[in-house]
Amino acid sequence: MLCIFHQHFPSLLFCSIELVVLLLSSLFPRVHGQQNAYSVGGSAPSPQSAPLYGPPARTPALPAYPPPAVVQVGPQYPPPQPPLRETSYGGCAAGECAAVENAFPVPTCYLNKDGFMCCNKELENLMDNTYRNISRSRGGKWKRCNIHQVAVSTQRNAEKHFGVDFETVVGAGDFAAKNYFNQDLICKIKRENSIILAFASPA
Template sequence: SLALLQSATASASDNETEVFSAPPSNIPITMVEVLGKQVFVRQPLSLPKREAIPEFDDITAKLFSPFLAKVDGVAETVTTTTTTTRAPPTKPQRTRRNYGNYGGGGYDTYPQKPKYPLSQCYTNEAGFMCCNKKLETLIHDTFANLTADPKFQSCNTQKIANELQNRAQSAFGTEFEAITAIGDFASKTHFYSDLICKTEKNGRY
C-alpha cells in the first residue's frame, strides 16, 4: 500500500496535479466567532454541485430546508411538518377453492396429482402409496392379530416383517419382501404386478 501511495504521489508531482481522495467541495466558507475565536465553517447538510434536475431539486429543498439555518447570524429554529399520504397497495383478488381431501382448500393453490407407477395406485389414509387394496387389508389384519397377543412386543419389527412376508406369500402365491421400521423411511422398490403397499400402524411402518 505504501509503495502504491508513493508511486501515485510521484506521478502526481511529475504532472503538477493535485490528487484528492474525494472531489473538492464547492460549498462556500463563512467566518464565524466561536468562544472569542474566529473559525471558518461550511453550511451543514449541503449537497455538492451537479446538473440541475428540477424534480430532484424540489425534493431536496423540501427535505433539507429545516436544517439550512443562517450561518452568519444566530441560528433560527425552523419547524416544518410534512404529511405524506399514500394510497393503500392494491391487493389481488383471490378466490378460495376447496379441494376436498387435498388439505381443505386454500388460496390460489392447485393440488399436485401424485405420480404413481400404475393407474390403480392410490394414497391410503396413512399418506403412503398402495396399489393393491387386498394387500393393504392383509397388512392391517396381520398387525392387528400380532398386537392382540399380550406377549407381543411392538418393538419387535423383525417379527412383524416375518409374519407379513409369510401371510402375503400364502395369500398371493408369490415371493414377497417385507420391511418394517419404527420410523418412516424411503426406499426404491422393485415389485411385481400391483403387489406393493406401504402404510403405518401405531408408529410402525
C-alpha cells in the first residue's frame, strides 16, 4: 500500500488505488454470500454457504417452454375478388333465370331487364318515369349523385298513385335487401348509377 503526503497541502493524503478499493470494500457488506467485486485479497466464500439472513436462497427453476412456433401471417388485405358478373345487372346466365323465377315470393313477380325482381309492372313504369323526369329537371343540370331527391320523389309519386305508404331505398351501387311488403308492390331497378328499390309498407 502506498500513501503520499502532498507537500503544499500537508493535511491531504494521497493513497494508491489499492487502499481506496480496500476501504470501499470494507464499507459495503457482502450480499448473500457473494464477495464484493472490488475487494482486494481474501477468498470468496463457497457457493454453498448460507446467506446472512433467512433460509438458503434457491434459484427458481425456469419452466421448460417449447421453442416458439413459426407462425405464418397471411396478407393484411383480403385477396381481390373477381369482378361482378354481368348477370347482376343485365339478365341471367344460361339456366339461372328459371331457378330464380321459381323462388319469387309472389306469382306476379318477374325479373326485369336490369336483372332485378319486380312484382308490379305499373310500379316499375312509375319508378322509371320518375327517374326520367328528375334527370331532365333543372334545365338538364341535375346531378346524378343526388340520390336523396330520387328517393323522395319516387316515394311521393308511388304513395300518391297507389294510395298506400311506401319505403324507398336508393344506392350508388347494388345492395341486398330483405323486405316485408304489401300486396305485390315491390320493385328494384337500375338507372344510370343509381339502384332504386321501392316497396309498399306492410299494413
